Amino acid sequence: MASETSPPVRAVAASRLRRAIAVRIAIYVALTLAAALFLVPLLIMVLTSFKTMDEIRSGTIFDLPHALDWTAWLKAWSGACTGLDCRGISPGFWNSVHILVPSVILSIFCGSITGYALAVWRFRGANAVLLALMVGAFLPYQVIIYPLVKILSFLGIYGSLAGIVTLHIVFGMPLMTMLFRNHFVSIPADLIKAARVDGAGFFRIFFSILLPMSPNMLIVAVILQVTGIWNDFLLGLIFAGQANQPMTVQLNNIVVNAHGTVEYNVNMAATILTALPPLLVYLISGRYFVRGIASGSVKG
Amino acid sequence: MKAALLKNATIARLVVLPTIVVIIVCFYAPILWSAYISFTPSGMFPNYHFAGLMQYDRLLATDRWHVAFRNMLIFGVLFVSIAISLGSLLAILIDQNIKAEAVFRTILLYPLSMSFIVTGLAWQWFLNPTMGLQHFVQDLGWAGFRFDWLVRRNLSIYTIVIAAVWHSSGLVMAITLAGLRGIDPDIWRATRVEGIPRWRAYLHIMLPMLRPVMVTNVVLLAINVVKSYDLVVAMTQGGPGYSSDLPGKFVVDMAFQRGNIGQASAAAMAMLATVFIAVMPYLYLQMKRSG
Amino acid sequence: MSGISIEHLNKSYASVAVLRDVNLQVEDGEFLVLLGPSGCGKSTLLNAIAGLEEINSGAIRINGADVSALEPSQRGIAMVFQSYALYPTMSVYRNMAFGLKIAGLPKTEVEQRVAWAAKLLQLDHLLDRKPAALSGGQRQRVAIGRALVRRAAVYLFDEPLSNLDAKLRTETRIELKKLHSELASTIVYVTHDQVEAMTLASRIAVMNGGVIEQCADPTTIYDTPATLFVAGFVGSPAMNLFHGRLVSEGGQRFADIGHARVSLDRYRFSGEAADQRIVLGIRPESIALAVEGAEAFEAEVRFVEPLGADTLCWFDLGGASYCARMTPAAARGVAGRRRLGIDLDRLSVFAEATGFRL
Secondary structure (H helix, E strand, O other), rough: HHHHHHHHHHHHHHHHHHHHHHHHHHHHHHHHHHHHHHHHHHHHHHHHHHHOOOHHHHOOOOOOOOOOHHHHHHHHHHHOEEEOOOEEEEEEHHHHHHHHHHHHHHHHHHHHHHHHHHHHOOOHHHHHHHHHHHHHHHHHHHHHHHHHHHHHHHHHOOHHHHHHHHHHHHHHHHHHHHHHHHHHHHHHHHHHHHHHHOOHHHHHHHHHHHHHHOHHHHHHHHHHHHHHHHOOHHHHHHHHOOHOOOOHHHHHHHOOOOOOOOOOHHHHHHHHHHHHHHHHHHHHHHHHHHHHHHHHHHOO | OOOOOOOOHHHHHHHHHHHHHHHHHHHHOOOOOOHOOOOOOOOOOOOOOOOOOHHHHHHHHHHHHHHHHHHHHHHHHHHHHHHHHHHHHHHHHOOOOOOOOHHHHHHHHHHOOHHHHHHHHHHHHHHOOOOOHHHHHHHHOOOOOOOOOOOOOOOOHHHHHHHHHHHHHHHHHHHHHHHHHHHOHHHHHHHHHHHOHHHHHHHHHHHHHHHHHHHHHHHHHHHHHHOOOOHHHHHOOOOOOOOOOOOOHHHHHEEEEEEEEHHHHHHHHHHHHHHHHHHHHHHHHHHOOOO | OEEEEEEEEEEEOOEEEEEEEHHHHHHEOOOEEHHHHOOOOOHHHHHHHHHOOOEEEEEEOOOOOOOOOOHHHHHEEEEEOOOOOOOOOOOOOHHHHHHHHHHOOOOOHHHHHHHHHHHOOOOOOOOOHHHHHHOOOHHHHHHHHHHHHHOOOOOEEEEOOOOOOOOHHHHHHHHHHHHHHOOOOOOEEEEEEHHHHHHHOOEEEEEEOOEEEEEEEHHHHHHHEEEEEEEHHHOOOOEEEEEEEEEEOOOEEEEEOOEEEEEEEOOOOOOOOOEEEEEEEOOOOEEEEEOOOOEEEEEEEEEEEOOOOOEEEEEEEOEEEEEEEEEEEEEEOOOEEEEEEEOOOEEEEEEEEOEEEE
């Protein structure tokens, strides 16, 4: 009996196997193709940045450079001009660093402690505050940008480092508060009670117990804020002032508002330099980055 | 008597207080101010006389605004639908227990780490008619090849769609993949027992189960559409002419280049309304979830 | 005066009353168990004593002092939580020392106390570990140790054994009992497990719907439940409850439960009781196969459940199902219609209208 039924069964199994293999090959081909397409813009930027202008004019974007020529990179960093200023993009880099460090630290501090206050000490109106903050997360900057200029001018910090840092903290509040609030809500209530029986108050519970428990959340928050603030353009453009223009704004000035011959190799090198910090953060942090956008997405 | 018991809660209130002040001063008061200004004849400087719908009438009579708003709709519909489809497809492909999953995921998501300025400049270079893709294909021998959308009035907005899809599909992929991984494996076992083909299981069971995730995706992308500023600035500067303008750029230009606060405020209110409509499904979902 | 005294305590969330006019005295050195189903208010009461829940009105005194306005840490209490609530980032030593350090105790005193508790609970070799590296039983002991080092006037336990497996729970129960007799400290202990309550308590307060239904020693609670709720809640299987009438006839009193009349001659009424609708409560072990001359009724035996040490015998009477507990030998072969006898010394009679014992 068994020998009579097995050949067709085997044939079916074999054809199913062939189909499965075909499907898997198709999956890998599709994914590889997608990956290649996603890499193209980065690839041509890198290729262009190592070419001389002659090579760029005579060849195509996909031609390999003749040599690893760092001239364009050097010029992008310290020689490219915006108007009369020919210091390259390095001042923008340092401006961005100066904006980034206090903005990230302060926005995470404010967001985490507000989130903690809202999550653990659920006083009346805590949910209303949360809802009001949510609205801030959805609000396009453009809607309020002009009145904000007035407010910051009134406070005397328009066009200053303090001004732009303040705005990054303000606009970081909704996401950071939400992020930490939802994290602290998941911490067992018994733990807070135990700490209160032990005599720990509002701040000690936060600093001695909850913060040490949350290194992952802190990493996620740092990644979100570093990439978000580094990549900001509009706030930097309007509020930072001439002396503090962040790297994205200077990059745009160098590339878009250039006079005379366009130096594509220098432009591309400057673009890559600007993209590099968040890109490195992304590559190093990988999993946390995904967690960050996932948690950011759930809360808005 | 209760005072001592409330002490920590009181500190909590005090800690939250600055946030409340900031929310009011930096979010809500400016919204109200902009809303009011949109009903005044303000030009270069704020003018507080009430002037009815005059600014809105003017806005509706401005061709550039119509172009910008239509562009936003084109950009929004195409970008959101393409990014969602592509991102979901990529998520499903990556969910097939493939080797080197981390490598593929990393490559598909890296554009998200870049700013819209960088994205715009990269694509501007790639699509540059004289130096970029068009030149490359022509150089291959296909002399009649044309891909000069970047400089064509009626097509430049589509190049922005392409760049935005490149930037954000990875986001959809990552969120959808997380959703797929969160589905109870027993449901997969049930579909196998019932002999449902894998692609049908995805199409008819898994993706519908991910509706909340999809709503999140749509809202996130839609908000980016309304906010869009950097990408256009870097890629086309709104051009040629104002053919690829967007409301987000219109408002900033009106306020800071043209010195027309009234128009800027009216346009800003239109943006706010659009965001509200885009966020509605999300709020609806949140309210339904919390009962 | 020592111990805890709670007077007219009220607590509500929004409009829902969780504790209603609770009065309770806990004597010095007493092991008081708060027993009740989930949602009865027992944990809320414990949290109110601890100062972790705000109260609406009433007074809480610990060792004679009104502590209602004090922070938990100022009330002279220590607490062990259901989830243990150990600080995950701190070592066992730091977990136990944390509260003492905040209280500003000198370092040597802190070390001394932690060493004492660690020795008592056999935690000496675990002091450097993090909670994540401990077993459930060890975490439990650390939680108890963290409470002990506070040398508190009152120790509060919030269902501390419910996260342990059955075997460990029995062992820890015995440990706790030993600990209590050694330290002679006042303990208030919340549980929904009546075995824990019966074995540990010097007194049990049975709670239901935010009210203490009865507060007495375990034997009293079991033998003479004060309310229908206590009768039904304590004991497994539950007390058999027969609805019927209290009848007086020629100087004698009966419980007429429809299919049988039970003499209440030997029942000690707590006061005057008029003829009325009643609920007659009989523990399963007070029902046996009838011997000649005993008060008895006929019932249909449905099935028997041998539990090993004894056997449960389920029978029908008037359409309802009841239970008798017998020795395995007595229950062998029991089936069909049988005459069942009642131990008239161990009855409970409740007024149907109020649920109170008559």
